[in-house]
Amino acid sequence: MKTLILRTASDYLLPLLLVFSVFILLRGHYLPGGGFVGGLIAAIAFVLHAFANGLDNTKGLLRFHPGFLMPVGLGLAFLSGLAPVIGLDDPFMTGLWFPEPFPVIGNVGSALFFDIGVYLVVIGVTLTIIFTISESA
Amino acid sequence: MLTAILLGFLFAIFLVFAGKFFRGKLAVLSALIPGGLFAYFASFIPQISSGEIISKTYQWVPAFGVDLSFKLDGLSLLFSLMITGIGFLVFAYTASYLRGHKYLDRFYGYLSLFMAAMLGLVLSDNLISLFVFWELTSISSFFLIGFNNTNPASRKSALTALGITGFGGFFLLAGALLLGSITGTYSISEMLSMKETIAGSEYYILAVIFIFVAAFTKSAQFPFHFWLPGAMKAPTPVSTYLHSATMVKAGIYLLMRFTPVLGDSEFWNTTLIIVGGITMVYSAIHALFRTDLKGVLAYSTISALGILVFLIGLGTKSAFLASAVFIIVHALYKATLFLVTGIIDHQTGTRDVTTLSGLRKIMMPVAIAGILAAISSAGIPPSVGFLGKELTYEASTHAETFTIIIVIAIVLTKILLLWAGFVAGIKPFVGKLPEAHKDVKAPDFLMWAPAIILAVLGIVFGIFPMLIESALVKPVVSSLGADASEYHLALWHGFNTVLLLSAITIAVGVLLYFFLKPSAKLETRIGKFEFISPKSIMEKGTHYFSVFSAFWTNVFQNGYLRNYVTTIVLFLVVLVGYVMFGNPRVMIDHTQLSKVTAYELAVVIILIAGVFYTVFTKSRLAAVAAMGVVGLAICLIFVFYSAPDLAMTQFSIDTLTVILFVLVLYRLPKYLTLSDYKMRIRDGILSLALGTVICLLALQVLAEPTNTEVGDFYAKNAYILAHGKNVVNVILVDFRGTDTLMEIAVLSISAIGVFGLLKLRLKSTDRSQ
Secondary structure, X not given: OOOHHHHHHHHHHHHHHHHHHHHHHHHOOOOOOOHHHHHHHHHHHHHHHHHHHOHHHHHHHHOOOXXXXXXXXXXXXXXXXHHXXXXXXXXXXXXXXXXXXXXXXXXXXXXXXXXXXXXXHHHHHHHHHHHHHHHHO | OHHHHHHHHHHHHHXXXXXXXXXXXXXXXXXXXXXXXXXXXXXXXXXHHOOOOEEEEEEEEHHHOEEEEEEEOHHHHHHHHHHHHHHHHHHHHHHXXXXXXXXXXXXXXXXXXXXXXXXXXXXXXXXXXXXXXXXHHHHXXXXXXXXXXXXXXXXXXXXHHHHHHHHHHHHHHHHHHHHHHHHOOOEHHHHHOOHHHHHHOOOHHHXXXXXXXXXXXXXXXXXXXXXXXHHHHOOHHHHHHHHHHOHHXXXXXXXXXXXXXXOOOXXXXXXXXXXXXXXXXXXXXXXXXXXXXXXXXXXXXXHHHHHHHHHHHHOOHHHHHHHHHHHHHHHHHHHHHHHHHHHHHHHHOOOEHHHOOOHHHOOHHHHHHHHHHHHHHHOOOOOHHHHHHHHHHHHHHOOOOOHHHHHHHHHHHHHHHHHHHHHHHOOOOOOOOOHHHOOOOOOOHHHHHHHHHHHHHHHHHHHOOHHHHHHHHHHHHHHOOOOOOOOOOOOXXXXXXXXXXXXXXXXXXXHHHHHOOOOHHHHHHHHOOHHHOHHHHHHHHHHHHHHHHHHHHHHHOOOOHHHHHHHHHHHHHHHHHHHHHHOOOOOOOXXXXXXXXXXXXXXXXXXXXXXXXXXXXXXXXXXXXXXXXXXXXXXXXXXXXXXXXXHHHHHHHHHHHHHHHHHHHHOOOOOOOOOOHHHHHHHHHHHHHHHHHHHHHHHHHHHOOOOOHHHHHHHHHHHHHHOOOOHHHHHHHHHOHHHHHHHHHHHHHHHHHHHHHHHHHHHHHHHHO
């Protein structure tokens, strides 16, 4: 499926879709969206790129194996839950929030970091599965 | 006290890193750990003998009432001293016995792990932590028994031992939970004050049975005894330490610990007397038919454990006194005999008692140790064994029922044990030295010294019983809930029935020793009955179980995805269908339904068309694409009914699923052989049935009165508590964040699974090319 049109389009679509996925991730707290959907969209962006340019190109673009995102994301999610235990002696997963909302992003708290963790894990899982299958099938 | 227990664990961890320094000459230094602990525990003797109880609590999981609480009373002290004292000698002995062994450091690691677990077990005052330490002893003993892991027989015995003791461990956990639910606490000291509550509970018998099974498996009582002779495959220091002095006594400890809590009921006493009685006679007879020294000792150990169970079952003050003394007696002489056997094995290379004799000419100190231990085991004065035997007889003659049978059983056991002790402790050293053993070398000091220390103690305690009387024996009896302050241990109690029984025992036993020599012929004769022994029955059972599970697995795990799906769907349809037909509650309230709009109708038509196309198309890719259409149509329905989050996720998932399908199908062979007519009809019916059941289920859910409390809570508090306006997302990342954390962990595991499966497969095909 290496058509010229798709290939050219995917060069622009990949960053756009990634920005979109981050947007979906961030808006999740107020409007439909969130880490899970955001992660899926980001994964789709990479898969689309892989379709257009071949798997090796996409892998070269990523530079590291997508599987590494899984431990990173899991660790981030776990640490965001652990933060209140270490910092304040509160129960695991107590929400912590910065008092003032940030510009553009809005309220920032441990839940956001948790969601970013979910986002990374979903990308890692989806890409690992799809890349592995397409390499070996 | 926590440090004392943890010391063994820490040392084991330390050996992982620094093991290579302890393989050589430094190995003997590791004996300092049990030695130091022995001194530490011995320093408590004055306090304990004056009736104090030392306890210490460290919180562990306070929410579940699980604490690391330790209690040092008479019973714990006796066991701690045995564990560390014999541990000290065994550690030193090992340094010589396994000198230059490649994995000597590993051996010490397992050994100190075991020692720490055992100490934790006897000091725990919390049932749950007791269970944890109990399991740790099983696990560490598994490594010790299977230490010669290149030998299949040794691996097999390790597995049997782990199987049996692990099986008992389950029962201990069950018993602990049951007792915990009856009393509302896991603390054993608190249970002591609730004896009536427990005895009056309807679960009393069940709790007792659970504790019994745990104790009987650990302490090798009939019919679970057979793992112990198998465990003799372990290196001799292990047999000495675990299988004579400590681990097998854990079951005895458990029974003694629970005597004041559960004891003194008819069920408790009768069961213990019967099981202990059968075990002591059965295995004492078995010992007659062994030619392997360790086999003789293994069966005589089981028999001694039987005596202890039996004494606890008698439940009188004198029986408790007898059991306390007999634990000391047995630990001293049995450990000595094992050490002696180990020395003989190490020096001559054989343990076959029929070929061993006259070794005193080579290893005099060992011979002295062996003979002294044999005297103590026979209960000949002035050894401490005599004291133990006298007390045992005294307790038996005062049994309330079936006194005659009980006395005959115990005297018979003691006669046979005397024979076993003589065979193991005297037979190898007397007589003529055979040609084959002329060149045997004398053992190291480190090897014979521990044996002789234990053997001499056995005599010293006999002559001066006051050494152990108030320090060890009486505190144990008071831990068991009896008062023995007016009783005095002494060798001489005057002429009475007990003395007569003792005389008979010694006379008959010595005669038996001279007339009945262990021989290979006898051993083969008993081998004929092997097929009805509990061991073969269990082995057959496990064999048939594995045959059955292989059959079961082959039927259901047949490797065809379609069969798996069929099984799952069929099961679901039958189960859910049965429940729903049992009480149909499907009601549709027509008045409540909203009007169907034109675009909804259009989407449903597209959906149905997609389904039909999927079923009837002959191209795989077309079928997948049509499935995608169905998925997207469902997404639209979600959007119509204001579930945008769901729609978004479903949309992305659908896209990815189609991509995955395409990736896989792309590589499949081109020509599609469709299933035949019958199969298609069968599958069609099955799918329709599943669809109907799920549909009815959904309708039934609607018919249920909805409880909106939870939903209201989330909707109300999403912004207040979690600063978010999207309730769905707030639930996912905040209210039920731990669930999400687990889910993403599962996702990662499945991805790793896919990766591993496919990558490993690639490698194996590479190899075949």
